[in-house]
Amino acid sequence: MTTIVKSPHNAVPSEFYELQKILDGKIVKNQDVYTISTNSALGKGAVRYIHLQPGLQAYDFDITLHENLEIPISRVSFTSLQFLYCLEGDCSHQFEDLDKIHLIDQFQTAVIHSNKGLESRIFVKAGKRLVLNIIAVNKKEYFDKFSNESNKFGKRIQELLYQIGNKQKHFHLGSHSLKIAEQLKLLIGLEYDNEISEMLSQKGRYYLILAKHIEQFCLEVDNNTNTSGLLKNELKMITQMSDFIKQYPEIQHSIKTLCLESGLSPAKLQEGFKFMYNRTVSDFVRNTRLDKAEKLIRTTDLTISEIVYTVGLTSRSYFCKIFKKKYRYSPKEYKIKSASSISS
Incomplete structure (x- = not known):
C-alpha cells in the first residue's frame, strides 16, 4: 500500500528529509521503502531509501536533471562509511576542503568517509541519467560484529576501519565491477508492491552488493590495484x-x-x-x-x-x-x- 509521508517519520533518517528539500519532492512510502519523486521543475526520477537493519541503509538514485546539482553526501549519512556504485551515467565527488574532484564513472565503485563537520558532496550533471546506489554503513554499529569473525575479510575490514576512522576524510576510487551491476539491475525500477517474502529477497540483494563492495575494497587496498583488467x-x-x-x-x-x-x-x-x-x-x-x-x-x-x-x-x-x-x-x-x- 502506497502512502504519502507528510511529516518526519521515526523510520526515516533526518538526512532523507534533507534530500527531500534539495529535490523539492514528496516522500511516498510503499511497504518498507521510502521514495522522493523529483520535482518536475528540477528534472525527473526519484531517490529511494530502504532501512536494512540498524546501522545499514541503502539509497538508490535514478534521476535526470535539467540543471547541474550539488548533493551533500553528508546529508545521506555523516556517521557512516559510504559505498557508492554508479550503474548508469557518472558523477563527481569532492571534499569541501579540497580542490581535487574525483570522477566516478559508469560501473565504478567508490568508498567515502568524512568526519562530522567536513562536507562531502557529489555533483550530478544536467541532461544525463544517473543511476547511483549508496550503501551507508555505521562503522561501529554494523562492523563491530565482524570483530569476532575468523574469515580474512572480517579481520581485514576491522583494520581498515580503524585506519580510516583516524583520518578526517577518506576517498577510495575503486575499479569497474560488473558483479555489482548484475545485482543492482535486478533492483532498479522495482515497484516493491510484492509479497513480504519477495521483499526480503530483494533486501538480500543489498547485502550481496555490500559483501562484494567489502571484498573488492579489501583486495584493492591490499594489492594497491583494481580487481579487473577490463576496460x-x-x-x-x-x-x-x-x-x-x-x-x-x-x-x-x-x-x-x-x-x-x-x-x-x-x-x-x-x-x-x-x-x-x-x-x-x-x-x-x-x-x-x-x-x-x-x-x-x-x-x-x-x-x-x-x-x-x-x-x-x-x-x-x-x-x-x-x-x-x-x-x-x-x-x-x-x-x-x-x-x-x-x-x-
Whole structure:
C-alpha cells in the first residue's frame, strides 16, 4: 500500500528529509521503502531509501536533471562509511576542503568517509541519467560484529576501519565491477508492491552488493590495484552480451557469433564472463537456458519437449540430465512438485 509521508517519520533518517528539500519532492512510502519523486521543475526520477537493519541503509538514485546539482553526501549519512556504485551515467565527488574532484564513472565503485563537520558532496550533471546506489554503513554499529569473525575479510575490514576512522576524510576510487551491476539491475525500477517474502529477497540483494563492495575494497587496498583488467567499454559490452543471451536463450550462441556481435576477442569475452559470473560463456548460456526452462515448467502448460525446443536445446535426454543436476529433480518430477505446491 502506497502512502504519502507528510511529516518526519521515526523510520526515516533526518538526512532523507534533507534530500527531500534539495529535490523539492514528496516522500511516498510503499511497504518498507521510502521514495522522493523529483520535482518536475528540477528534472525527473526519484531517490529511494530502504532501512536494512540498524546501522545499514541503502539509497538508490535514478534521476535526470535539467540543471547541474550539488548533493551533500553528508546529508545521506555523516556517521557512516559510504559505498557508492554508479550503474548508469557518472558523477563527481569532492571534499569541501579540497580542490581535487574525483570522477566516478559508469560501473565504478567508490568508498567515502568524512568526519562530522567536513562536507562531502557529489555533483550530478544536467541532461544525463544517473543511476547511483549508496550503501551507508555505521562503522561501529554494523562492523563491530565482524570483530569476532575468523574469515580474512572480517579481520581485514576491522583494520581498515580503524585506519580510516583516524583520518578526517577518506576517498577510495575503486575499479569497474560488473558483479555489482548484475545485482543492482535486478533492483532498479522495482515497484516493491510484492509479497513480504519477495521483499526480503530483494533486501538480500543489498547485502550481496555490500559483501562484494567489502571484498573488492579489501583486495584493492591490499594489492594497491583494481580487481579487473577490463576496460570500461569492454565491461559495458560484456553486460550487453549477457543481457542479449538472457533475452534470446533459444539462439545458438557461440564464441564466434558473440565476438562478431560485440567486437571483443574470444579471450576478452571469456575473461569478462569469468570475471562477472565465474562461468565460461558456454556455461552461462547453458545456465540461462535452464533458468528459463525452470520458469516455463512452473508457469506454463508447455510439454517438456516444447520447453526443450523453446530454450534452444535439441536433445531432451541431455536437457533432463543437466536439469536434474541443477534442480535435483527431473523436469517431469519438478513440474508435478511445482503444481502440488501451488494447489496446497
